[in-house]
Amino acid sequence: MSFMKNLDFLQNEIFDQLIIREKEILRSNSAILDFDAEGMLFKSGSFSSFVYYIEEGCLKLKKDDRDLFFILEKGNILGLDYIFNDEPVYYSAYASKGSRIVQINAHILRNFVSSNSLFLGSVYRKNSTLNKKLISSLLDYRAKNLNGAFAAFLLQYDQENSPELTRKEIGSLLGYSRENITKVVRSFIAEGIIEEDEKHIRIMDKNLLETLRKNG
Numbered sequence: 578m579s580f581m582k583n584l585d586f587l588q589n590e591i592f593d594q595l596i597i598r599e600k601e602i603l604r605s606n607s608a609i610l611d612f613d614a615e616g617m618l619f620k621s622g623s624f625s626s627f628v629y630y631i632e633e634g635c636l637k638l639k640k641d642d643r644d645l646f647f648i649l650e651k652g653n654i655l656g657l658d659y660i661f662n663d664e665p666v667y668y669s670a671y672a673s674k675g676s677r678i679v680q681i682n683a684h685i686l687r688n689f690v691s692s693n694s695l696f697l698g699s700v701y702r703k704n705s706t707l708n709k710k711l712i713s714s715l716l717d718y719r720a721k722n723l724n725g726a727f728a729a730f731l732l733q734y735d736q737e738n739s740p741e742l743t744r745k746e747i748g749s750l751l752g753y754s755r756e757n758i759t760k761v762v763r764s765f766i767a768e769g770i771i772e773e774d775e776k777h778i779r780i781m782d783k784n785l786l787e788t789l790r791k792n793g
Contacts, residue, residue, distance in 0.1 A: 586630045586679045591654065591703045594695035603689075606682040610672065615741075618655075618670040618678070625666050627680045628656040634676025635740045642669045645749040647711050648740055657704040660687050673740045719752045725793010726751040727761045728786040731771065731778065 586592075586607070587600050595603065610618075612634070619625050621641060629636065636649040646668070649655055655670060660683055672678050690697045718726045730751060734740060744762075745755045762778070765771045770786060772779045780786060 586632055589630065589652065589654070591699045592696075594693060594699050595689065596693075599689055599693070599696075603681065603685060606685045608680045610676075610678040610680055612672045612674060612676045612678070615674050616672050618672055619666060621667060621669045622665050624663065625656055625659050626683055628654060628660065628683050628686055629670070630654050630679040630681060632677040632679055634673045634678075636676070636678070637671040637673060637740070637746070639669045639671065639749075640667075643749075645742070645746040647714060648734070648750070649707075653707065654703060656683065657700055657707070659683060660690055660700065718750065721790075721793040723751075723753055723757055723761050723793075724764075724789050725791075726753070727758070727765070728789035728793060731780060732783070732786055732790060 587595075587604065592600065592603070609632075615637075618629060618636070621639075631649060631651050631653050633651060635651065636653075636655055637645055638647040638649065638655075639645050659666065686700070690700055717729060721729060727747075730747065742750075743755075744758045748755045748758045751758070762771070762773065766773060768785075770780075770782045772781055
């Protein structure tokens with residue numbers, strides 16, 4: 578962990594409504610977390626004192642530390658909803674290998690929300706957008722058959738934006754078993770849709786994936 582030496586994360590649009598003094602306070606109450614291996618940020622049932630900005634990598638959100646239900650990508654912020662209440666979190670959060678996460682003091686943000694109505698609006702809009710994305714993702718995957726759901730997953734998390742996931746994690750995310758995921762991977766490889774090298778998937782036929790996502 579190291580304290581912030583720059584203001585890079587403050588370039589995110591959510592912080593546009595903060596004045597210079599507030600940004601300096603926020604910077605001095607933030608720290609960088611670098612992950613050489615996957616690591617837990619907080620556990621389900623705990624109380625979070627921080628908000629997390631994803632500078633690099635992604636965060637995996639899991640129910641009961643096991644079932645992956647959402648992936649939060651670079652540029653997003655986790656924990657904004659807990660600025661407004663003191664309830665325990667209902668999921669566990671893990672940073673993927675290679676992630677760089679900015680840990681921000683939630684108490685400081687809570688003070689800014691109370692005193693800066695424009696910033697309050699920014700936080701509310703950002704949090705609403707994230708919640709809509711979560712719901713949309715869950716409904717989209719579960720409304721499709723196996724081929725359609727896996728195609729949608731591959732198109733969303735392409736080579737440049739691909740988190741390291743196990744078969745079980747992909748299955749949890751899409752609403753299918755690990756065995757189902759193994760089966761569809763083999764099927765897509767046999768049909769020339771994808772290639773796999775040491776469990777890293779490379780898309781070979783994006784047009785066919787688009788068709789499967791649309792019709793699945």
